[in-house]
């Protein structure tokens with residue numbers, strides 16, 4: 001990714017929370033700004049906060065609930081949800097396959113809906129609930145879909161698996177797991193280079209037919 | 215990806231105001247724009263996130279003509295699964311479900327789908343010539359890799375196709391696009407929304423820079439019983455169309471009262487077959503009738519080195535879709 005043209009402002013101000021957000025952001029980015037900018041600008045920043053400096057270094061504050069835990073974060077607008085999870089939060093269960101929406105390895109749930117986190121800007125999940133593969137199990141008790149993938153050998157190398165499982169859970173919840181053909185169609189957004197498809201379909205069929213709460 | 219500013223206005227007016235500044239782009243689902251920004255094909259200075267605008271509703275509107283209004287921010291999955299859409303506009307539901315993947319349909323909005331850019335590989339690769347991305351640089355596809363490209367309505371400047379499935383169904387259903395800009399609200403007939411490339415392939419459509427799409431309006435019709443979307447692609451799912459056909463018939467007592475036909479993967483915009491529609495009127499809805507219109511449909515088609523197969527695939531797909539719509543497949 002090219003890194004030039006630094007800029008980036010806080011979201012526009014007609015949302016009620018915007019003022020406080022802007023302040024939060026000024027404070028949090030001040031530290032970063034001071035760490036990175038030459039002496040002259042530091043003085044300006046120390047005296048009273050210089051808007052121009054802020055505009056250069058500002059990140060956008062976001063609140064996201066991830067796997068049940070509230071996070072207050074500061075992100076560049078260009079950061080994808082996938083990169084936020086993996087690089088900033090060490091939630092590396094979510095995989096980067098293609099980074100262009102073409103493979104499904106990065107599938108997570110946002111407000112209960114499965115999406116490709118590689119094409120989702122993190123700022124746009126502000127105020128939302130995100131569930132990743134790390135949030136699926138209940139303590140030490142695996143989610144039924146995780147159990148079924150193990151039982152049916154729904155993977156070989158395992159790289160696509162977190163995305164497959166997140167997608168599979170959504171597929172059952174959406175009511176799109178009523179036949180093998182339907183499962184194949186609604187799971188087509190998850191590519192498996194190892195070709196574990198028949199076993200993945202079997203795992204999903206079993207969970208669906210088991211009628212357990214997913 | 216280049217840095218950019220990000221704003222999230224809550225009023226239509228602030229969106230329009232923001233759009234008057236050059237370098238500003240709307241972001242809705244982001245599934246096309248973020249992709250293009252990662253590739254360096256688009257590099258806006260500022261993104262205007264319109265997700266706070268109340269444009270998600272799908273509603274039935276009574277008037278001289280009953281219509282269904284679909285908000286620009288309605289998700290592709292939401293529209294495809296909507297009970298009223300499935301019942302009254304099944305063609306639209308089918309076309310949406312034929313597009314992308316379940317995940318992407320949860321991100322993609324109706325407005326974004328209409329505005330998505332071509333998947334031509336020369337448009338995507340910033341090292342190669344493309345008049346659409348970089349006017350005046352030439353069309354790499356003309357004599358290059360052109361398997362996915364247009365056979366109708368193309369120009370020497372550009373032979374790219376529009377990639378949307380949803381738009382093909384909306385073209386067949388004579389939808390109207392409601393837009394709002396500095397000069398107020400206006401309505402664009404679907405056939406006038408997307409453009410042919412001509413001398414300005416950089417312009418995909420007729421939306422002005424300061425305008426945003428607010429609704430797509432579809433008139434109710436008698437096609438629900440006999441419509442079909444058929445998409446032919448390189449794999450069974452999760453691939454763009456080689457060619458696709460949206461067909462809507464009004465059949466009474468075995469005779470075709472009215473017909474609407476649009477195809478995807480064949481032109482710079484969803485391609486309507488007005489002559490074929492006329493020719494079908496009054497004819498029996500039979501395999502014979504359908505197999506006769508193939509030649510008429512292909513008048514004016516022109517292929518390139520790698521996409522000559524579309525000259526056969528296009529009428530074959532059309533005939534097959536017509537048979538499905540008439541329930542004789």
Ligand SMILES: Cc1cc2nc3c(=O)[nH]c(=O)nc-3n(C[C@H](O)[C@H](O)[C@H](O)COP(=O)(O)OP(=O)(O)OC[C@H]3O[C@@H](n4cnc5c(N)ncnc54)[C@H](O)[C@@H]3O)c2cc1C
Nearest residue numbers: 242243244245246247313314323325326327329378379427
């Ligand atoms: C791997 C992959 C496969 C795909 N396969 C298919 C397929 O088979 N068939 C298909 O049809 N599509 C397919 N798509 C494309 C997908 O349908 C589009 O990406 C999606 O519809 C875009 O909607 P969005 O809301 O995410 O748009 P965004 O990415 O947010 O925006 C796209 C463009 O629309 C503009 N825009 C958005 N909303 C408005 C508005 N209300 N008014 C004015 N301008 C607006 C934006 O400024 C931007 O230029 C695929 C995409 C991917 C990544």
Ligand code: FES
Nearest residue numbers: 097098099104118
């Ligand atoms: S990494 Fe997101 S779809 Fe491949």
Ligand code: FES
Nearest residue numbers: 156158192193194
């Ligand atoms: S298990 Fe290897 S890619 Fe699916």
